[in-house]
Amino acid sequence: MKAVAVFPRTKEVRVIEHEVPHITEQGQVKLRMLDIGLCGTDKEICAFEYGTPPPGSDYLVIGHESLGEVIEVGPAASRVKVGDLVVTTVRRPCPHPECRPCRSGYPDFCTTGDYTERGIKGEHGFMTEYVVDDERYMHVVPPELRDVAVLTEPLTIAEKARDQTRQIMRRLPWLNSEIPEDMRGLSLTTVVLGAGPVGLLGAMALIVGGCDTYVYALAPAPNPSSDIVEAIGGKYLSQGKVSVETQKALFGHIHLVYEATGVSRLAFEVLKLLGPNSMFIVTGVPSLKAPIGVDADLLMRNIVLKNQIVFGTVNASSENFDEAINDIGVFHQRWPQSLRALITSRFSPEEAPGLLLGKIGGIKNVITVDSATSREH
Numbered sequence: 001m002k003a004v005a006v007f008p009r010t011k012e013v014r015v016i017e018h019e020v021p022h023i024t025e026q027g028q029v030k031l032r033m034l035d036i037g038l039c040g041t042d043k044e045i046c047a048f049e050y051g052t053p054p055p056g057s058d059y060l061v062i063g064h065e066s067l068g069e070v071i072e073v074g075p076a077a078s079r080v081k082v083g084d085l086v087v088t089t090v091r092r093p094c095p096h097p098e099c100r101p102c103r104s105g106y107p108d109f110c111t112t113g114d115y116t117e118r119g120i121k122g123e124h125g126f127m128t129e130y131v132v133d134d135e136r137y138m139h140v141v142p143p144e145l146r147d148v149a150v151l152t153e154p155l156t157i158a159e160k161a162r163d164q165t166r167q168i169m170r171r172l173p174w175l176n177s178e179i180p181e182d183m184r185g186l187s188l189t190t191v192v193l194g195a196g197p198v199g200l201l202g203a204m205a206l207i208v209g210g211c212d213t214y215v216y217a218l219a220p221a222p223n224p225s226s227d228i229v230e231a232i233g234g235k236y237l238s239q240g241k242v243s244v245e246t247q248k249a250l251f252g253h254i255h256l257v258y259e260a261t262g263v264s265r266l267a268f269e270v271l272k273l274l275g276p277n278s279m280f281i282v283t284g285v286p287s288l289k290a291p292i293g294v295d296a297d298l299l300m301r302n303i304v305l306k307n308q309i310v311f312g313t314v315n316a317s318s319e320n321f322d323e324a325i326n327d328i329g330v331f332h333q334r335w336p337q338s339l340r341a342l343i344t345s346r347f348s349p350e351e352a353p354g355l356l357l358g359k360i361g362g363i364k365n366v367i368t369v370d371s372a373t374s375r376e377h
């Protein structure tokens with residue numbers, strides 16, 4: 001079968017012939033892959049700055065944002081059945097007995113760093129025709145979400161952030177009685193940095209949660225991302241074009257920032273604007289460049305004197321995948337067109353290397369595996 005693979009040693013990215021996987025354990029399930037999303041991490045892997053092939057392999061099959069269809073189930077698999085659509089999680093636990101997060105089913109909080117990630121670190125990914133994995137890593141998607149379910153994985157980042165946020169907000173006792181379950185109904189002013197898929201999906205989650213949401217990005221409006229922001233009831237701000245009124249409205253009044261750019265300079269500039277008792281959530285992973293100057297005294301003063309919290313978040317739990325599938329359904333009901341507009345293009349696996357090595361435009365680009373070309377399973 002074909003697969004898109006990265007060869008770090010020879011610095012190549014190409015479509016290869018890869019062995020078809022077979023069910024070898026009772027709880028395993030075999031999938032025919034349908035959609036695989038491309039993201040910044042894939043680009044970094046293809047720039048040979050990130051990513052590790054499985055032990056003994058000179059290449060890594062990439063792809064971690066996925067949607068597949070179940071075509072075969074092992075005798076002990078009971079949660080999924082043939083024909084189900086599923087999204088498979090990315091991270092697998094490390095083997096160390098002392099890693100309490102991994103031993104408790106939360107490899108997203110692994111402390112040893114010896115976790116693996118499908119399509120990223122030590123395990124082949126999903127940009128191929130067939131995949132076998134344990135059913136415990138698979139999450140069933142309702143059939144009506146077929147066209148948009150590949151957006152589940154990038155939304156899990158916001159779901160994990162929201163989980164953390166809810167727990168952190170318990171530190172503010174006067175809010176607790178008002179928000180027993182989630183942030184719904186609480187009028188929070190939130191700023192999303194970045195209008196790529198992670199930022200826009202995060203904005204959708206915040207708006208569904210009742211937050212007054214601003215999305216800040218480089219590109220001037222109108223553009224496809226700003227259209228989505230306006231259509232879902234957010235406010236789009238572009239670089240250098242933030243009106244004085246908006247600046248006044250935001251300065252010191254931002255309750256939550258959801259960073260989704262990986263641009264450290266921007267993150268630290270906006271951190272200065274954070275209000276009292278507020279939170280700054282960092283999700284972007286910058287490539288390591290020369291150190292930059294930051295206003296360290298001001299930032300530290302603010303963090304202490306305003307009881308602020310800055311936290312980073314990566315990957316997601318199994319619960320977060322279920323929450324993301326549920327929220328994709330909510331977004332689909334509320335903004336069917338805007339949700340669909342996040343997927344700007346679909347390409348064949350053969351086009352993937354060119355896209356990953358060049359400059360990809362659009363919001364979310366998806367590789368669609370054409371089953372007509374699948375010969376054998």
Ligand code: BGC
Binds near residue numbers: 041090091117120316
């Ligand atoms: C993926 C995560 C992964 C992270 C770090 C992100 O692009 O969505 O699943 O944990 O990269 O490798």
